[in-house]
Amino acid sequence: xxxxxxxxxxxxxxxxxxxxxxxxxxxxxxxxxxxxxxxxxxxxxxxxxxxxxxxxxxxxxxxxxxxxxxxxxxxxxxxxxxxxxxxxxxxxxxxxxxxxxxxxxxxxxxxxxxxxxxxxxxxxxxxxxxxxxxxxxxxxxxxxxxxxxxxxxxxxxxxxxxxxxxxxxxxxxxxxxxxxxxxxxxxxxxxxxxxxxxxxxxxxxxxxxxxxxxxxxxxxxxxxxxxxxxxxxxxxxxxxxxxxxxxxxxxxxxxxxxxxxxxxxxxxxxxxxxxxxxxxxxxxxxxxxxxxxxxxxxxxxxxxxxxxxxxxxxxxxxxxxxxxxxxxxxxxxxxxxxxxxxxxxxxxxxxxxxxxxxxxxxxxxxxxxxxxxxxxxxxxxxxxxxxxxxxxxxxxxxxxxxxxxxxxxxxxxxxxxxxxxxxxxxxxxxxxxxxxxxxxxxxxxxxxxxxxxxxxxxxxxxxxxx
Numbered sequence: 001x002x003x004x005x006x007x008x009x010x011x012x013x014x015x016x017x018x019x020x021x022x023x024x025x026x027x028x029x030x031x032x033x034x035x036x037x038x039x040x041x042x043x044x045x046x047x048x049x050x051x052x053x054x055x056x057x058x059x060x061x062x063x064x065x066x067x068x069x070x071x072x073x074x075x076x077x078x079x080x081x082x083x084x085x086x087x088x089x090x091x092x093x094x095x096x097x098x099x100x101x102x103x104x105x106x107x108x109x110x111x112x113x114x115x116x117x118x119x120x121x122x123x124x125x126x127x128x129x130x131x132x133x134x135x136x137x138x139x140x141x142x143x144x145x146x147x148x149x150x151x152x153x154x155x156x157x158x159x160x161x162x163x164x165x166x167x168x169x170x171x172x173x174x175x176x177x178x179x180x181x182x183x184x185x186x187x188x189x190x191x192x193x194x195x196x197x198x199x200x201x202x203x204x205x206x207x208x209x210x211x212x213x214x215x216x217x218x219x220x221x222x223x224x225x226x227x228x229x230x231x232x233x234x235x236x237x238x239x240x241x242x243x244x245x246x247x248x249x250x251x252x253x254x255x256x257x258x259x260x261x262x263x264x265x266x267x268x269x270x271x272x273x274x275x276x277x278x279x280x281x282x283x284x285x286x287x288x289x290x291x292x293x294x295x296x297x298x299x300x301x302x303x304x305x306x307x308x309x310x311x312x313x314x315x316x317x318x319x320x321x322x323x324x325x326x327x328x329x330x331x332x333x334x335x336x337x338x339x340x341x342x343x344x345x346x347x348x349x350x351x352x353x354x355x356x357x358x359x360x361x362x363x364x365x366x367x368x369x370x371x372x373x374x375x376x377x378x379x380x381x382x383x384x385x386x387x388x389x390x391x392x393x394x395x396x397x398x399x400x401x402x403x404x405x406x407x408x409x410x411x412x413x414x415x416x417x418x419x420x421x422x423x424x425x426x427x428x429x430x431x432x433x434x435x436x437x438x439x440x441x442x443x444x445x446x447x448x449x450x451x452x453x454x455x456x457x458x459x460x461x462x463x464x465x466x
Contacts, residue, residue: 071133071167074144077199077208080133085425085460093460095144097128100455106214109438109446124151125455138171150188162186177229187219187369197398197413198380200349200358207347207360209380211369212398212413213437214449217250221367227268240269243288247371252445260300260371260443264288266307279316284327285309288365290335290373299407299440305335305373309343309364324348331364331375333404341375341403355385363403370409370444374402390421409444411437430454 070079073095087094105120127148134141146163149156163185170178199208226241243266251258266288274280287308292301313327327345347360363377378400386392394417401410415433422428435449 071140071142071169072208074129074131074146074163074165075199075208075210080131080142080144081461087460091134092130092132095129095131095460096458098126098455098457100125100127100453102451102453104449104451107448109448110441121152125149126151140167140169142167161188175231179227179229180225182224183222185219185221196382196394196396196415196417198358198360198382198396200356200382207358209360209366209368209378211367212435213369213411213444214435214447217252217443219249219369219371220247222246225268232271235274237272238270239272240267242267243286245288247367249371249443252439252441252443258296258299258442260292260294260296262293262301262371262373263291264307279314281312281314283310283312285311292371292373296442299442301335301371301373303335305333307334307365307373308332311343311345311364313345321351322348323350333373333375335373343375354387355383357381357383368400368411370439372402372409374404374409377401377403391418393418407440409437409439411435425459427457427459428455429457 072078073080085093085095102123102125103120104123105118107118125148127146129144129146131145132141132143142165144163144165144167148161163183165181165183167181168179172178197210197212199210223243223245225243227239228241229237229239232238243264245264246262247264248259248261266286268284268286270282270284272280272282285308287306289304290301290307291304294300294302309329309331311327311329313325315323315325317323325345325347327343329343331341331343333340342363344361344363346362347358349358350356358381360380361378364375365373366376366378368376368378378398380396380398382394382396384392384394394415396413396415396417398413399411402408413433413435415431417429417431419427419429431451431453433449433451435451436447437444437449438446
């Protein structure tokens with residue numbers, strides 16, 4: 001839970017938005033760079049929107065041992081920039097602050113006891129991002145925290161959503177590098193989704209998937225990953241390390257009293273070989289032992305499972321503006337959701353003069369907002385169009401479904417957004433979204449949701465423009 005002091009600080013930062021505007025415009029992106037952070041993602045216990053993936057759009061990860069590496073901003077595919085802005089005290093700085101006004105309506109798909117067939121709500125959301133970042137010789141560290149507070153009918157909610165991430169990079173020797181990450185997310189039962197389901201960065205080739213399920217109740221996720229990277233040869237890199245995760249969610253209906261949790265223990269190994277400056281081949285293997293604790297046998301995962309994903313992949317920058325990646329392999333379960341499935345990571349992205357486009361597909365063990373040991377198949381598409389240096393729009397469409405044994409869970413998300421930059425650091429933005437989800441009505445409510453929002457955002461670093 002967020003303390004009153006933290007929430008008050010968040011509100012105070014947001015009120016400064018209008019006072020911190022500056023007149024300059026942002027500079028265009030540079031699509032030529034390809035450096036990436038060590039791959040920390042892909043595991044059921046640690047793969048969340050707060051644990052960025054080197055995903056289907058771009059090249060496999062280039063570890064800190066060869067490039068010095070970089071750390072990503074919390075919950076995005078973008079690197080954590082050096083621009084600390086006017087709200088900085090030594091290594092600590094406020095990176096962003098925003099206020100949003102939401103209107104949402106939820107229609108329950110089936111008659112469910114204890115919940116109205118249709119509900120609507122107006123919510124004010126205040127949030128900010130605070131970072132402690134240091135770069136000392138061969139050592140980088142970033143501690144990021146994103147608290148938020150809801151105001152509903154004039155009453156503030158302190159049991160609000162929050163994210164936190166601790167990331168470190170060590171360049172131990174010219175050949176050895178070490179990356180360590182721990183990411184924590186807590187979603188309260190109030191969870192208006194305001195964002196794209198897919199975030200991409202065309203400079204680095206990074207991809208991050210965001211969760212869009214409404215419910216299930218509250219969800220807590222923590223993932224820890226460590227990767228030791230070794231430059232085997234000038235063109236070949238190997239990486240290996242442990243991964244641990246913990247997830248816990250409550251029932252989607254008020255007063256249900258149901259809870260489910262999962263503990264993940266395992267690790268990952270990868271090898272990447274550069275065929276040329278623009279193409280790579282590689283293999284990856286990740287395995288985890290998952291232990292589930294569930295208060296009901298009617299829904300959710302039971303017992304324990306061994307989860308495995310093995311892939312061979314090929315990535316290529318087709319030219320300065322096109323990137324593609326294809327990975328195929330096996331996703332295996334040994335427990336109640338047992339059986340083998342095809343593991344896939346595939347995608348293509350294009351950077352245009354006034355916009356960009358990404359299409360991404362993956363199938364394997366990944367976190368999509370609820371506790372499960374099942375294989376998930378997910379498709380995401382996103383397009384941005386920059387009409388001017390100040391005004392842009394974006395369209396996002398996503399769909400996922402679990403495969404294999406029941407229970408079956410699926411979700412569809414479509415969103416249209418706009419952003420207008422009032423000044424170099426201040427933007428007004430808005431969104432209209434539709435969510436359709438199908439679940440067990442214990443941990444995941446089967447419902448349709450309509451959402452609209454408008455807000456004001458301040459960024460310490462001006463956003464890039466095309």
